Amino acid sequence: MIGYLADVSALARKDLRLELRAKDTLPAMLLFVLSTLVVFHFALPKGTSEDAAYGLLWVAIVFTALLGLARAWSPEGEAGALDALVLAPCDRSAIWLGKTLATLAFLAAAEVVALPAFALFFAPLDGAALAGVLLASLGICVVGSLLSAMAAASRGREVILPLLLLPLSIPLVVGGVGASISPESGRYLLFLGLYDAVFAILSWASFEYVVTE
Amino acid sequence: MAAAVAMVFFVAPEDADQGISQKIFYFHVPIALTAYACFGLGAWKALRLLWVGGERRDLESYTAIHQGTIFGALTLVTGSIWAKASWGVWWSWGSNQLVLFLVLFLFYCAYFMLRFSLEEGPRRERTSAVYALFGVALIPVSFFAIRLANDFIHPTVFTSAGPQMTGTMFVAFLVAWAAIVLLAYVMYRVEIVGKRTDAHLRELREALS
Numbered sequence: 548m549i550g551y552l553a554d555v556s557a558l559a560r561k562d563l564r565l566e567l568r569a570k571d572t573l574p575a576m577l578l579f580v581l582s583t584l585v586v587f588h589f590a591l592p593k594g595t596s597e598d599a600a601y602g603l604l605w606v607a608i609v610f611t612a613l614l615g616l617a618r619a620w621s622p623e624g625e626a627g628a629l630d631a632l633v634l635a636p637c638d639r640s641a642i643w644l645g646k647t648l649a650t651l652a653f654l655a656a657a658e659v660v661a662l663p664a665f666a667l668f669f670a671p672l673d674g675a676a677l678a679g680v681l682l683a684s685l686g687i688c689v690v691g692s693l694l695s696a697m698a699a700a701s702r703g704r705e706v707i708l709p710l711l712l713l714p715l716s717i718p719l720v721v722g723g724v725g726a727s728i729s730p731e732s733g734r735y736l737l738f739l740g741l742y743d744a745v746f747a748i749l750s751w752a753s754f755e756y757v758v759t760e
Numbered sequence: 761m762a763a764a765v766a767m768v769f770f771v772a773p774e775d776a777d778q779g780i781s782q783k784i785f786y787f788h789v790p791i792a793l794t795a796y797a798c799f800g801l802g803a804w805k806a807l808r809l810l811w812v813g814g815e816r817r818d819l820e821s822y823t824a825i826h827q828g829t830i831f832g833a834l835t836l837v838t839g840s841i842w843a844k845a846s847w848g849v850w851w852s853w854g855s856n857q858l859v860l861f862l863v864l865f866l867f868y869c870a871y872f873m874l875r876f877s878l879e880e881g882p883r884r885e886r887t888s889a890v891y892a893l894f895g896v897a898l899i900p901v902s903f904f905a906i907r908l909a910n911d912f913i914h915p916t917v918f919t920s921a922g923p924q925m926t927g928t929m930f931v932a933f934l935v936a937w938a939a940i941v942l943l944a945y946v947m948y949r950v951e952i953v954g955k956r957t958d959a960h961l962r963e964l965r966e967a968l969s
């Protein structure tokens with residue numbers, strides 16, 4: 548168990564260190580989410596209710612996550628690094644968990660900028676909305692890091708990932724929007740937690756089959 | 761097979777005393793249930809593939825999902841026609857089942873995109889299988905999500921309680937269902953046989969050249 552966690556944290560730290568040196572994902576995500584929010588200001592007609600803005604926040608979050616996930620496995624694509632990782636003497640699911648944590652860290656960093664900007668430009672966010680963002684981000688990264696590994700092996704690559712991820716992210720958007728605007732947000736948070744648990748177990752168990760030859 | 765379909769055509773109209781539009785119920789609901797069954801079968805074969813392996817299970821899983829997608833598209837079409845006839849609109853976001861089928865339809869279309877952009881081999885078999893498993897997990901999750909979403913998109917949920925079925929109508933419904941399942945099964949077998957013949961033919965050609 549300790550060894551497993553050490554593997555996971557080593558893999559996640561590897562991704563974070565690569566990002567610190569190359570800086571090719573996070574700045575793009577930050578810029579993307581800010582520009583999206585500005586576009587939304589012009590996309591919303593005057594006098595639209597605040598609820599519409601909350602809906603658009605979720606569109607921004609999902610697409611920002613997609614941007615980050617599309618590049619998630621590109622370092623492993625170079626020089627056969629993924630094959631080496633698969634051969635390494637560690638549980639294969641640790642590779643998935645490490646990647647999930649790293650992408651979650653990127654997405655969280657983008658949200659640290661995006662959420663205050665959203666509150667400044669559009670509407671305030673309460674605790675339930677923040678909890679919803681947290682749980683839904685976890686869900687997106689859990690599913691996305693696995694689907695991204697699938698897409699990386701295909702010829703479609705960046706084109707195919709949104710097609711795979713968007714239908715799966717519909718329940719997350721439902722839960723997230725519900726947690727932001729509904730008075731009884733507890734049900735939506737519970738639903739998001741359930742989603743995360745179901746798909747985390749499924750991805751954890753099935754990752755090995757996706758990366759082995 | 762033809763006899764079963766013909767029987768539906770003769771039995772169903774007799775019982776449809778609620779106007780002509782209600783007759784589509786005998787096709788719409790069985791088609792939807794059959795589509796679920798196909799997706800379920802595809803996922804089951806996918807699970808077996810991951811568990812014990814075997815190339816034929818990949819083909820079976822793929823074919824079942826292909827049939828499920830065809831029946832899912834038919835569900836959308838028949839549901840849309842029914843919605844037009846009974847609610848006056850071609851599409852209603854208030855109908856949970858229709859929205860669920862739209863989500864599933866998008867999901868399984870992506871399955872084909874994924875499958876055809878991977879190179880043939882054991883890795884494609886397993887990747888498709890994993891994605892098919894995600895599909896059956898998505899069905900109940902989406903169902904709950906759409907239920908929940910109705911609370912804030914439509915304050916009053918459409919309570920389209922189906923027609924109270926009398927005995928004869930229920931029999932007609934069951935016959936229709938059996939016919940559709942049979943149709944799905946026949947299509948499934950035909951497609952599998954066709955695909956296998958294709959594969960054999962390719963092997964023979966390679967052996968010859």
